[in-house]
Amino acid sequence: MMKTEAKAAKADPAEKKEIEKLFKQGLEAALKDPEKFWDEENKRTAKTPVSKFLATLPMVHKKSKGKGKGKGKGKQESLVSELNDLLDSVKDD
Amino acid sequence: MTLLTRAEVLNDLRRIFFEDAASDRKVAKAGEVHHWKTGDFTKNKEGQWVPVAGGKKSAAKDTKPAAGPAKAAGGEIGKMVAKAQKDVAAMFPPAPKEPKADAGAAPAAPPAAPPAPPPAAAAAPAEKPPEKKAKEKSKFFEPDPTVDENGDGVADSARVGVPGMEAPPPGGVPRLPNLNERERAIESKFADAYEHNADGMADEFLKVAAKDNYVFETDAAKALMPEWTRPDLPEDGKDPKTGFTILHPERAEARASLNTAMHGTANAIAKKAFLKRLDEIKDMPEEKRKILVTSGGVAGGKGSALKAKPELKSSVSATWDAAGEANATENPWVLEECEKRGIRATFLFVAADPKATWPGAVKRAKGIGRMVDAKVFADSYGHGGKNFKAFHDKNKGKADFVFASSADGKATITPEMDPAALEIDADELYKHASAYMEEQKKDLPPHIYAGGTAGRRIWGEPS
Numbered sequence: 001m002m003k004t005e006a007k008a009a010k011a012d013p014a015e016k017k018e019i020e021k022l023f024k025q026g027l028e029a030a031l032k033d034p035e036k037f038w039d040e041e042n043k044r045t046a047k048t049p050v051s052k053f054l055a056t057l058p059m060v061h062k063k064s065k066g067k068g069k070g071k072g073k074g075k076q077e078s079l080v081s082e083l084n085d086l087l088d089s090v091k092d093d
Numbered sequence: 094m095t096l097l098t099r100a101e102v103l104n105d106l107r108r109i110f111f112e113d114a115a116s117d118r119k120v121a122k123a124g125e126v127h128h129w130k131t132g133d134f135t136k137n138k139e140g141q142w143v144p145v146a147g148g149k150k151s152a153a154k155d156t157k158p159a160a161g162p163a164k165a166a167g168g169e170i171g172k173m174v175a176k177a178q179k180d181v182a183a184m185f186p187p188a189p190k191e192p193k194a195d196a197g198a199a200p201a202a203p204p205a206a207p208p209a210p211p212p213a214a215a216a217a218p219a220e221k222p223p224e225k226k227a228k229e230k231s232k233f234f235e236p237d238p239t240v241d242e243n244g245d246g247v248a249d250s251a252r253v254g255v256p257g258m259e260a261p262p263p264g265g266v267p268r269l270p271n272l273n274e275r276e277r278a279i280e281s282k283f284a285d286a287y288e289h290n291a292d293g294m295a296d297e298f299l300k301v302a303a304k305d306n307y308v309f310e311t312d313a314a315k316a317l318m319p320e321w322t323r324p325d326l327p328e329d330g331k332d333p334k335t336g337f338t339i340l341h342p343e344r345a346e347a348r349a350s351l352n353t354a355m356h357g358t359a360n361a362i363a364k365k366a367f368l369k370r371l372d373e374i375k376d377m378p379e380e381k382r383k384i385l386v387t388s389g390g391v392a393g394g395k396g397s398a399l400k401a402k403p404e405l406k407s408s409v410s411a412t413w414d415a416a417g418e419a420n421a422t423e424n425p426w427v428l429e430e431c432e433k434r435g436i437r438a439t440f441l442f443v444a445a446d447p448k449a450t451w452p453g454a455v456k457r458a459k460g461i462g463r464m465v466d467a468k469v470f471a472d473s474y475g476h477g478g479k480n481f482k483a484f485h486d487k488n489k490g491k492a493d494f495v496f497a498s499s500a501d502g503k504a505t506i507t508p509e510m511d512p513a514a515l516e517i518d519a520d521e522l523y524k525h526a527s528a529y530m531e532e533q534k535k536d537l538p539p540h541i542y543a544g545g546t547a548g549r550r551i552w553g554e555p556s
Contacts, residue, residue, distance in 0.1 A: 009437060009491050011383070016439070019385070020495050020506045022405045023441055026398030027497055027504035034453065035337060037397035038460045041312070042329065042338035044305065048316035050324055051297050053290040060278040060320055062346065 234267030234357070235552075238420055238476050238519075245425050246483030248476060252552060253353060253469055254311065254360035257422030258429075260368055262291050266357045271551045276354035283318055283358040295365035302366060306406040308399065309367040311416040312463060314359035320347055321355065340462050348462030349544035353469070353551065356418060364423075367413055368430060374410045375434035382436045384411045386427050388481050389443035390474040391417030391465045392454035394499045398443070409439075417473035418465065421480040428484075428492060439493040442481050444511035446500045447474040451526045455533065458541045467526035468548030475519025482510050523548075524555040 011019070030037055236250035243249060243258070250256040255267060266284035269276075287294050297317060302309050315321045323344045330339035340348075374382055385405065387395040396414055399406055406412045413427050424440060431438045451470060458464035485494050497504065498511045530537075530545045537545075549555075 009432075011437060011439060011493050016493055016495070019405065019408070019439055019441075019493075020497075022402045022408075023398055023495060023497055024504050024506050026400075026402035026405060027394050027443065027499055029401035030394040030397030031499055031502055031504055034394075034397060034457070035335070035460060037400045038457050039337045040400050041461045041463070042340065044313065045316045045322060046329065046338075047304075048301050048313070048322065049297075050319045050322055051286070051294055051317035053286045053294055053297075054282070054318055057282060057286065059325070060275060060282060062275060062343075062350070 233270035235270050238422075238472050246487050247425050247480045248420060248422050251418055251420040251422050251469070251476070252472060253356040253418050254416065255357060255364065257419070257424075258426045260364035260426070261361050262288065266361050269354065269357070269551055272354055273550070276351065276547075279318075279320055279351050280354040280357070282320075283355055284361075287358050287362060291361075291365060294362050295369055298362050298366040299369050302370070302411075306403070307370055307411040308406050308414050309363050309370070309411065310396065310414040311356065311360045311363045311419070314362040314366075315348075315352070315355050315463075317359075317362065318355060320351060323347060337460065340460075345462040345538070346540040349458055349464040349538070349540040350547075352463050352544055353466050353547050356416070360416070360419070364426075367411065370411045371430055371434050371436060374436055377410060379435075381410050382434075383409050384413065384427075384431065384436055384438050385409050386413045386415065386424060386438055386440045387443070388415050388419075388421040388424060388440065388477065389417060390445055390447055390450060390477055391470045392450045392457060393417060393443045393445035394450075394504075395441065395443045398497075398504075410436075417477065418469045420472055420476040421478075421484065424481065424484045425488075428488060432491070437492070439495060440481075440485070441495045441497065442478075442485075442510060444478065444496070444498040444500060444507075444514040445474075446513075447471070447517060447522055448525065449500075449502070451529055455529070455537070455541065455545065458544065459538070464541050464544030466548035466551070467530060467545050468523050468552050470526055471519045471523035474514070474517045475522055478510065478514035478517060482515060485510070520556060527555045 010016075234250075236252065236256070238248055238251050240250075241248050247257065249258065253269070255261055255264075265288055268280060268284070272280060294317060298309075298314050301313060301316070305313075319325070323341065326341045326343055329341055329344065331337070332339055371384075374384070385408075387399065389395045395417075399412065399414060413423070415421065415423055421442075428438055428440075447470070451467075454465055454470060496507045496510050498507055500511060500513065527546065527549070530542060534542050
């Protein structure tokens, strides 16, 4: 019961000062060398395991462009071609 | 030769291009209806969520679009289908009074179009007045980022992410309008998986956050998606000079292109995991019942400041490192959840010059892949500062506030919010950021340009 009631909603001034000091220093460092801290995102992401709820689902891939190397697209292109032939033949009729 | 009817040909088209192609990425069943705050949505056969006509029951089973205008047929295939559909339509005279199946509209704004009326309904008198149709379209998540319905002074929602006061479930992950086919597939996959396994995925992310002193960051939750981390690809390289990561080009492409579409679910996961951590903190001794919360515009330096000074995050039991894209709309929620649990919160705000940070955001994308759209970037400055100020003014007796500024390239702590942060106009800034993308286009990888300008398609061009 006691634990869920905070004694004070606010930090003591010394604690707040310390937060301000650290945050300012962090911001200074970030402004000086942003790439260093951006790269930490890459490192963190590389270490993060994929969710087990997503790992087994089929990947959504970007559609390949150009030569129709992608299996799906090749199939679809050929179907479009067939369809066009069909439409042409209907036109002739 | 037997002449096929128009409907038969169009049905074949739909089956060939959409049902077969989409069958491998469905997560929920077609016809499944979800009731969300943003409206009722149903799965269509492509695995996409579309607004339910009439708002209550699934339209997917009753409504079989004749010409598929509801299809997310962006890209080449969509264009081919649209062209073929037009050819077919030209050859078969339309039945009298049959509602026009606007195939040409499909590639432009496919997901927002409600399902077309079935051919069988053609004979029946038109039931839907035009304004109702327009209303159905708006069932996607399209909040006005300035609206404050609960009157707390802080806008209720940003354009991306979940509403500020919510941590779904309950409720679902809002779906964005006007996504292209790939974005919609990604959004659906991520959101569906979360909606079916919310606790499990939040637990997974809680473990991720625990390794970083319990820093909860929406962007970090995107790494739960294999399309983001791409474990199927070889490892990234390393720049021999700087030692920084050189992302595999396909990873970089995915992170730039899919950032916006994944943001809502990542935000929901991070919020749910954060609540779990707050539940743990509430049982800790009082001196440990404290957290930090950061706010500020996109690429303003708040996240980097935390990384640069790990003592900050280790001085508290958790940190909510808000995405700039949230426009500081989550702060009332954080404070409310902390108050419920007797946890002290210190809110930090970083003011920055967005005309300096936008080039930084673009440069950052070259390093980390993740690219923020210009529209949400502009909102983060144009609305974020005002939201934070209103939140501070209302709650300064209930929590601690620290204001910092990185404007002029110098870090300073200020007694109040930098007044310049309140004078930023989101529309003007969007125009500026968008023009910058055009200036830089020729020098940018196409995926960074695409990621930074996706908002033009999703929310509109700068006015």
